[in-house]
Amino acid sequence: MGFVFAIAEPGSEGAVKDDVAHTRPALRLAFSRPGLVTFKIDGEVPDDVPRPTPWARVWGASLGRAASAAETLAVLPAEARRLHVLAREPDAEGAGALVAEVDAALRAGDATRFADGVVAQHGELVADVIVAPDEAWMLGVHRHGPGRSPWPRGAIPVEVPADAPSRAYAKIEEAIAWAGLPVAAGQVAVEIGSAPGGAAYALVRRGVTVWGVDPGAMAPAVMAFTGPGGARVHHLVETLASVRWEMLPRAVDWLLVDVNLAPPVAIHGLARLVPAWKKKKLRGAVLTLKMNDVAMRRGLPTWLERVKSLGFADVEVTHLPSNRHELCVVARP
Numbered sequence: 001m002g003f004v005f006a007i008a009e010p011g012s013e014g015a016v017k018d019d020v021a022h023t024r025p026a027l028r029l030a031f032s033r034p035g036l037v038t039f040k041i042d043g044e045v046p047d048d049v050p051r052p053t054p055w056a057r058v059w060g061a062s063l064g065r066a067a068s069a070a071e072t073l074a075v076l077p078a079e080a081r082r083l084h085v086l087a088r089e090p091d092a093e094g095a096g097a098l099v100a101e102v103d104a105a106l107r108a109g110d111a112t113r114f115a116d117g118v119v120a121q122h123g124e125l126v127a128d129v130i131v132a133p134d135e136a137w138m139l140g141v142h143r144h145g146p147g148r149s150p151w152p153r154g155a156i157p158v159e160v161p162a163d164a165p166s167r168a169y170a171k172i173e174e175a176i177a178w179a180g181l182p183v184a185a186g187q188v189a190v191e192i193g194s195a196p197g198g199a200a201y202a203l204v205r206r207g208v209t210v211w212g213v214d215p216g217a218m219a220p221a222v223m224a225f226t227g228p229g230g231a232r233v234h235h236l237v238e239t240l241a242s243v244r245w246e247m248l249p250r251a252v253d254w255l256l257v258d259v260n261l262a263p264p265v266a267i268h269g270l271a272r273l274v275p276a277w278k279k280k281k282l283r284g285a286v287l288t289l290k291m292n293d294v295a296m297r298r299g300l301p302t303w304l305e306r307v308k309s310l311g312f313a314d315v316e317v318t319h320l321p322s323n324r325h326e327l328c329v330v331a332r333p
């Protein structure tokens with residue numbers, strides 16, 4: 001028997017447990033605290049164990065608890081040279097200082113053991129040391145690879161400019177980094193649910209011309225901004241249901257959807273727009289799916305199938321650091 005750990009946004013444990021219970025019967029709940037859930041599994045856990053749920057930001061083989069640096073160094077496999085010390089609850093008081101303290105103690109405990117820096121390289125075995133005040137440390141390992149962030153706790157560092165009008169700036173930048181999307185100057189994006197314009201601002205700053213569709217108001221500064229190559233943001237005061245494809249560019253590189261609509265409604269609305277762009281080499285779509293209740297969460301496999309049926313062969317889903325009760329779907333032809 002082995003154990004799998006999953007690190008998630010504190011408050012998302014319910015989603016983690018419910019999703020695993022409904023989609024991964026081989027994983028049986030072992031332990032749950034804010035930000036961390038572990039599962040029992042028959043047999044040994046491979047270090048590249050599949051992601052238990054899209055709500056997990058870091059996952060791997062759990063190696064149990066340790067109370068000191070010496071104990072930790074004795075338990076961690078020697079191959080795990082990339083050290084990630086992470087807080088179970090990053091917003092808890094003292095969490096940042098504790099992470100720094102434990103990281104320093106482990107590196108001092110064996111000066112040659114760990115590689116410098118925290119950014120994991122593909123294929124590397126990462127040692128995860130999960131800490132919380134007044135708790136023994138939880139140890140685990142995972143192998144870094146596609147679909148994972150190389151940073152501790154699944155972080156994706158984004159610098160959000162002070163004048164960005166919404167946190168959607170961080171969401172789209174995180175999605176681009178996570179999926180490695182080739183977003184480049186001169187491209188065109190359509191965003192359904194674009195107001196007030198955080199994501200549009202991120203894209204236009206990259207030189208992408210954005211057509212926003214939203215009945216709500218866009219931030220004037222975003223509308224006035226000119227990006228590299230003369231890229232601008234255009235706003236159609238329409239809804240997903242009312243916008244006609246003749247109002248939008250014929251060739252579109254990226255489709256973004258970030259509407260306050262239930263996933264089946266949003267995906268149904270897209271079915272009218274996507275086919276024409278698909279023929280013109282749409283590069284991909286970034287969809288924020290609102291997971292506001294259990295029924296919407298449990299429907300995820302169905303929503304992903306429906307996204308595929310729009311003509312996207314490659315559909316991936318994750319819970320980005322800036323996502324709350326929503327998941328990010330990246331779909332590519």
Ligand SMILES: C[S@@+](CC[C@H](N)C(=O)[O-])C[C@H]1O[C@@H](n2cnc3c(N)ncnc32)[C@H](O)[C@@H]1O
Pocket residue numbers: 165166168169192193194195196197198199200213214215216238239240241258259260261
């Ligand atoms: C989370 S906000 C979008 C944030 C935006 N992506 C940004 O970058 O700032 C959701 C938006 O969806 C819009 N919305 C709700 N229903 C819509 C619909 N049927 N069609 C288009 N937009 C809709 C709302 O007006 C709201 O501005």
